Amino acid sequence: MDKPFAITLDPASSLADKTGSWRSERPEYVRRLPPCAHACPAGEQCQAWLYEAEEGNYEAAWRKIMEDNPLPAVMGRVCYHPCETACNRGELDEAVGINSVERFLGDEGVRQGWTVEPTAPPTGRRVLVIGAGPSGLSAAYHLTRLGNSVVIRDAGPVAGGMMRFGIPAYRLPRDILEAEIRRIEDMGVEIELNSAVTDVLEAKDDGGFDAVFLAVGAHIGKRAYIPAGSASHVVDAVSLLRSMEGEEKPKLGRRVVIYGGGNTAMDAARTARRLGAEEAIVVYRRTRDRMPAHDVEVEEALEEGVLMKWLSTIKHVDSGKLVVERMELDESGFPQPTGELEELDADSLVLALGQETDLSLIEGVDDIHVDGGVVQVGPDLMTGHAGIFAGGDMVPAERTVTVGIGHGKQAAQAIDAWLRGAAYAPTQEAPLAGFDLLNTWYYSDAPRTVRPQLDAARRASTFEEVVQGLDATNALFEARRCLSCGNCFACDNCYGVCPDNAVLKLAPGEPYAYAFDLDYCKGCGICAEECPCGAIRMVPETI
Numbered sequence: 001m002d003k004p005f006a007i008t009l010d011p012a013s014s015l016a017d018k019t020g021s022w023r024s025e026r027p028e029y030v031r032r033l034p035p036c037a038h039a040c041p042a043g044e045q046c047q048a049w050l051y052e053a054e055e056g057n058y059e060a061a062w063r064k065i066m067e068d069n070p071l072p073a074v075m076g077r078v079c080y081h082p083c084e085t086a087c088n089r090g091e092l093d094e095a096v097g098i099n100s101v102e103r104f105l106g107d108e109g110v111r112q113g114w115t116v117e118p119t120a121p122p123t124g125r126r127v128l129v130i131g132a133g134p135s136g137l138s139a140a141y142h143l144t145r146l147g148n149s150v151v152i153r154d155a156g157p158v159a160g161g162m163m164r165f166g167i168p169a170y171r172l173p174r175d176i177l178e179a180e181i182r183r184i185e186d187m188g189v190e191i192e193l194n195s196a197v198t199d200v201l202e203a204k205d206d207g208g209f210d211a212v213f214l215a216v217g218a219h220i221g222k223r224a225y226i227p228a229g230s231a232s233h234v235v236d237a238v239s240l241l242r243s244m245e246g247e248e249k250p251k252l253g254r255r256v257v258i259y260g261g262g263n264t265a266m267d268a269a270r271t272a273r274r275l276g277a278e279e280a281i282v283v284y285r286r287t288r289d290r291m292p293a294h295d296v297e298v299e300e301a302l303e304e305g306v307l308m309k310w311l312s313t314i315k316h317v318d319s320g321k322l323v324v325e326r327m328e329l330d331e332s333g334f335p336q337p338t339g340e341l342e343e344l345d346a347d348s349l350v351l352a353l354g355q356e357t358d359l360s361l362i363e364g365v366d367d368i369h370v371d372g373g374v375v376q377v378g379p380d381l382m383t384g385h386a387g388i389f390a391g392g393d394m395v396p397a398e399r400t401v402t403v404g405i406g407h408g409k410q411a412a413q414a415i416d417a418w419l420r421g422a423a424y425a426p427t428q429e430a431p432l433a434g435f436d437l438l439n440t441w442y443y444s445d446a447p448r449t450v451r452p453q454l455d456a457a458r459r460a461s462t463f464e465e466v467v468q469g470l471d472a473t474n475a476l477f478e479a480r481r482c483l484s485c486g487n488c489f490a491c492d493n494c495y496g497v498c499p500d501n502a503v504l505k506l507a508p509g510e511p512y513a514y515a516f517d518l519d520y521c522k523g524c525g526i527c528a529e530e531c532p533c534g535a536i537r538m539v540p541e542t543i
């Protein structure tokens with residue numbers, strides 16, 4: 001199939017004599033790291049799977065994703081897609097909708113029932129994973145692919161961690177999450193539920209495990225000291241969202257105040273609206289531009305009628321009322337009290353002030369170091385105790401599903417290497433394909449495909465999924481917007497522009513689709529100049 005967004009010139013017709021000996025430089029085909037892949041915390045090869053998707057090879061595209069990320073349908077919904085922030089196309093018109101194509105492929109994988117096989121023979125080694133959140137599930141998946149046998153123990157009644165008990169169903173439908181977890185179980189991963197681990201060394205020794213991956217997340221809602229009358233109704237956001245998974249839905253009343261400025265505050269406020277609150281007001285001590293919540297979450301909350309009260313802290317809470325103090329930012333952007341007080345009516349106060357990790361299971365293990373409430377690990381994610389690794393929310397890193405999945409893969413590779421007595425060697429990254437390497441005039445204008453959304457008025461009263469998926473036509477179009485930064489997409493330009501017919505097409509299966517016939521190439525560099533995506537570089541001739 002022709003690639004639609006690059007043009008191809010007719011092949012040159014001259015049959016030159018051998019001119020290779022005149023050269024001072026020669027061209028080389030290269031593979032560079034596209035900025036999207038560089039930015040993906042799960043280490044996905046986005047450009048490579050978009051390339052398959054744009055040909056309609058959905059299964060091949062899905063399998064490429066599965067090399068890195070076992071939960072593409074989940075990730076296509078909840079990932080904050082730093083890949084798109086980094087995407088070179090953003091400098092041309094708008095970033096490629098990588099996340100929406102990933103969701104389409106993830107859903108296709110679930111719909112078609114595609115499965116994944118191990119890539120290595122059984123090693124006979126057993127690994128215990130503690131926690132069935134994204135990090136633990138990812139580690140279990142990758143360890144299984146590498147031939148190890150894995151048991152996951154989780155304290156909860158259902159697997160999924162914060163994907164199940166934090167992220168609301170209107171952003172992540174439970175049937176999708178369950179289908180992707182089931183696929184991991186079907187590979188042979190054993191998940192023991194309602195099995196809190198209280199002592200990591202005991203669990204390791206009693207179960208005869210060769211290594212452990214800790215991924216217990218951060219589940220304890222932080223409390224601020226706010227004087228509260230005995231009749232006041234104060235809950236923490238994590239407990240509120242967790243209780244949404246139970247039979248009985250929580251009662252918050254008509255006016256709900258949410259204290260905090262992160263993504264959890266947005267989810268709590270949007271959930272309060274769906275539970276019937278006429279007013280859900282987020283109180284935050286700084287301004288919108290300093291909020292840790294992602295823009296898209298704030299926008300969606302505002303669309304659903306959530307109100308924001310910036311530059312405010314809560315001083316006191318009592319039955320039906322709370323007292324708020326206005327703040328102002330000092331020169332360093334830190335909020336300072338002004339002494340100006342105001343009363344707000346509120347039936348409930350929801351605290352969304354961040355989460356802490358329960359580390360009781362490693363108490364007494366002296367060589368595991370904890371700093372700032374999180375476990376310290378090396379570049380291979382091993383703690384100070386040989387054979388015990390950790391990742392996800394319980395180690396110092398950004399707290400997202402995507403980072404957790406990336407840690408799971410990295411830990412699996414490091415554990416597998418450690419069990420084999422080999423040194424862990426992180427993959428060497430190729431040079432980055434920056435925007436300056438692209439010949440953008442070869443690409444057509446192509447506006448980004450917008451994902452349909454449920455109407456805002458309907459959203460506030462239902463837990464149905466808000467953001468809808470792309471269909472096959474839209475997904476194909478969106479994948480074709482990819483500029484293939486730094487990697488050949490077989491447009492034939494170099495083959496066409498070479499005045500000496502020195503570009504040869506190779507048979508499928510070769511590392512590159514083309515090669516240079518150095519007997520004829522005189523090193524003019526036109527091919528490198530005219531490659532749309534920076535997949536050719538000129539290097540000094542070696543004699």
Ligand SMILES: Cc1cc2nc3c(=O)[nH]c(=O)nc-3n(C[C@H](O)[C@H](O)[C@H](O)COP(=O)(O)OP(=O)(O)OC[C@H]3O[C@@H](n4cnc5c(N)ncnc54)[C@H](O)[C@@H]3O)c2cc1C
Pocket residue numbers: 078079080130131132133134135136153154155156159160161162163166167168195196197198215216217218219238241263264267358361391392393394398399400401402404
């Ligand atoms: C409300 C909310 C919304 C969020 N939305 C997003 C989002 O849209 N996108 C995004 O990328 N991230 C989001 N996040 C963050 C994301 O959910 C977390 O960063 C991610 O789930 C962390 O993964 P994890 O595997 O480290 O831990 P978790 O997902 O927390 O899983 C840890 C698991 O360990 C288990 N466990 C704990 N202690 C023990 C023990 N002693 N023994 C056995 N099992 C134990 C728990 O039961 C749990 O299942 C959100 C978080 C919250 C709270």
Ligand code: SF4
Pocket residue numbers: 039040041042043044046069075076079080081082083084098099102402
């Ligand atoms: S997981 Fe997130 S960052 Fe990675 S490719 Fe998918 S959307 Fe982009």
Ligand code: SF4
Pocket residue numbers: 034035036037046047050086087088089096098481482483484485
């Ligand atoms: S255009 Fe394609 S290869 Fe380039 S950064 Fe964007 S998604 Fe990645």
Ligand code: SF4
Pocket residue numbers: 487488489490491492493494495514527530531532533534535536
């Ligand atoms: S190397 Fe560049 S110019 Fe040559 S076929 Fe590939 S993308 Fe086109």
